C-alpha cells in the first residue's frame with residue numbers, strides 16, 4: 335500500500351469507528367467528506383481492501399488498484415435488516431422459535447449501526463414481544479408483518495411524532511445553538527435562518543463565538559448569503575453580553591427569531607458549560623438546540639444527554655447525515671437523552687436542513703424510500719403549473735427534450751442524484767458508481783439537447799426520423815451520430831417507463847421499482863437496432879419505434 339497512514343487504519347477499521355476522540359486518518363476523512371479513496375498497491379492490496387471495505391457495504395473496488403468508499407445513509411442497517419426478513423421466507427406464522435435468528439440479525443445490525451447495547455436490547459425485546467403476539471393476517475406474509483412491527487418500533491425509538499420548533503408568544507424567539515467544535519453550528523445558523531425565512535419569519539444571527547475569529551467572518555458571509563443581518567461585537571466582548579445586546583437590537587427591529595451561534599470546544603468542559611449557562615441566563619432562549627455530528631454515532635446521543643443534564647436543552651440538530659452510513663445517532667438520541675431530534679442536516683448547502691420525521695426515517699432505514707420528502711423537495715423547486723404540465727405530458731406520453739431539461743434542472747436544484755436517490759423506493763440498491771455514472775450522463779445528454787432546434791426538442795420524433803438531423807446535432811455537440819441516436823432512443827424509453835409508473839400509481843399495475851433502478855444502468859447502455867429499421871432509423875430500438883408510433887397515433 336502506498337500511504338503508511340492508511341495502512342494503520344486497515345489493520346483496525348472497527349477501532350477507528352469506535353474511538354472518535356482519537357480519530358484515525360479514516361475517521362477524520364469521513365467527517366469531512368462522504369467519499370474516500372484509497373490507493374492499494376502490491377501483494378497486500380486485496381487483503382487491505384477486504385479489511386478497509388468491511389464496514390462499508392456500498393464500497394466497490396475500482397480497477398485493480400483502487401477503491402472508493404461512499405457512505406450511504408443507513409445503507410448498512412438496511413442491508414442488515416434485509417437478511418433478517420430473508421430468514422422468514424416460507425414460514426406461515428411468527429413464533430418465538432422462528433424469529434430468534436432474525437432477531438439476532440436485527441440486533442447485530444443495530445449494534446453495527448452504532449446503537450448502544452441497552453437501546454438495542456430493549457428494541458429487540460419490544461419487537462419480539464409484539465411480533466409473537468400479532469395475529470396472522472390473510473394475504474400478509476409473516477416477514478411483512480415483522481417489517482411492520484420493526485417499522486412501528488423504529489418510529490417510536492426515534493421519538494414518534496415530529497417535534498416542531500417552539501416560538502415565543504411575545505417578542506423575538508431566541509434559539510441558542512450549542513455543540514462541540516466543527517459539528518456544523520455556524521452552518522446550521524444559516525440553514526435555520528434560510529428555513530425560517532421560507533416560513534415567513536424575519537431572522538437575525540448573533541455571533542457569540544468569540545474564540546475563533548474566523549467564525550464571525552463565516553457567519554457574516556453566510557448571513558449575507560441567506561439575506562439575514564448578523565449582529566457581532568468582535569472577539570473582545572463577553573458572549574453573554576453580545577447575546578443580550580443582539581436580542582435588544584432584534585427587539586427594536588421587531589425581528590421574529592434570533593439565532594445565537596456559540597463557541598465549540600474539542601470536548602465538553604466546565605468553561606464551555608458555564609459560558610452557555612451565562613448566555614442562557616442573559617437571553618432566556620425559547621429553544622436551546624445541541625448540534626451533533628451524526629458520524630459520531632452513539633457518542634452523539636450521550637452528548638445530548640450530558641448537555642441536557644448540565645444546561646437543559648430542548649432538542650438536537652443532527653448534522654452530516656449525508657456522510658453517515660450507520661445511523662446510530664439518529665436511532666439513539668431520543669432514547670438515550672429523552673430529547674427529540676428537531677432537524678437533520680444532509681449537506682453543506684443552506685438548503686440542506688429538514689425537520690426530522692421519525693416515520694419517514696424509519697421507512698428509509700427499511701429501504702422503503704422517503705417519497706414524501708422527495709415530493710416536498712420537488713415541490714420547492716418546481717412550481718405547481720410546471721408540475722401539473724409535466725404530469726399531463728407524462729400521462730399522454732408527450733414528454734419531450736424540453737421537459738427532460740426542465741426535469742434535470744429541477745433535480746440539480748434539489749441536490750445531486752446521490753442525495754435524492756435514497757428517497758425513492760427501491761433505489762437504495764443503486765450503487766454509488768451507478769449514481770456517479772448517471773450524473774455524468776445527464777451532463778453529456780444536456781450538451782446534445784442544447785444544440786437541438788426548438789422544433790426538435792418539442793418533437794423528438796423529428797430526430798428519430800431524420801438521419802440528417804441526428805448528424806447535424808452530433809456535429810454541433812461534438813458527439814457521434816450513434817450517441818445522438820442513443821439519446822433519442824432513451825427519451826422514448828423514458829416515455830414508456832413513465833407511462834408504466836403512472837399506470838402503477840393509478841392502481842392499474844404495480845410500479846416496478848427494481849426496473850426503475852435498472853434504468854439508471856440503462857442510461858449507459860447503447861440502444862442498438864437491427865435489420866431494415868436500422869437503415870432507416872439508425873440505432874433506434876424496435877420498442878422505441880413502437881412507442882413513438884403510439885405517440886403519433
Ligand SMILES: Nc1nc2c(ncn2[C@@H]2O[C@H](COP(=O)(O)OP(=O)(O)OP(=O)(O)O)[C@@H](O)[C@H]2O)c(=O)[nH]1
Nearest residue numbers: 515516517518519520521598653654679680681682
Ligand atoms: N457533509 C456535510 N457537511 C456539513 C454539514 N454541516 C456542516 N458541514 C461542514 O462541516 C464543517 C464545519 O462546519 P461549521 O459550521 O464551521 O462547524 P462549527 O460547529 O461552527 O465549528 P466551530 O465554530 O469550530 O465550533 C464545514 O466544512 C461545513 O461545511 C452537513 O450536514 N453535511
